[in-house]
């Protein structure tokens with residue numbers, strides 16, 4: 657309701673720009689970016705380094721080789737490249753490539769506790785979500801976001817109970833039954 661009854665949203669940091677928003681956003685992407693840049697970031701950053709937007713075994717391999725500590729399997733919420741792979745479906749391939757020792761975060765399309773439980777089963781260590789919390793934010797500001805988190809937590813609990821998983825450590829690949837041909 658707040659979203660419908662107040663002024664339209666503005667990006668304060670972009671409001672002084674001389675050009676329109678799509679042109680400005682496109683100008684932010686650097687087509688020369690490569691894994692050599694990742695190696696450079698690694699050389700100047702001692703903290704944890706995660707690469708976001710990995711959807712293939714090949715990119716996972718190159719990211720780790722360039723010094724990444726972990727990966728975010730993500731298609732950025734499906735907002736960038738139409739027809740990009742579904743991140744959940746890319747997860748098994750990426751996990752198989754990097755093995756159990758590398759942290760993997762999954763995002764894009766997490767809308768329920770069942771999505772979170774399924775992602776943990778399929779190889780994610782944890783998940784992120786963007787649009788789900790924004791729905792709560794638009795509906796009820798801070799209390800709306802709290803409510804989204806509360807609902808997700810309840811759904812996780814209900815799903816784990818129904819699956820017979822007592823702790824997060826019990827949520828693993830053995831709980832997944834894949835359809836033939838989609839292994």
Ligand SMILES: Cc1cc2nc3c(=O)[nH]c(=O)nc-3n(C[C@H](O)[C@H](O)[C@H](O)COP(=O)(O)O)c2cc1C
Nearest residue numbers: 708730731732733763764765766784785786787788
């Ligand atoms: C309003 C908005 C702005 C975003 N901006 C960026 C960004 O600048 N860089 C980026 O890597 N991802 C960006 N994302 C994508 C999120 O980091 C995240 O990958 C995505 O929201 C996850 O998918 P979900 O929204 O389906 O949960 C943005 C998402 C939203 C909703």
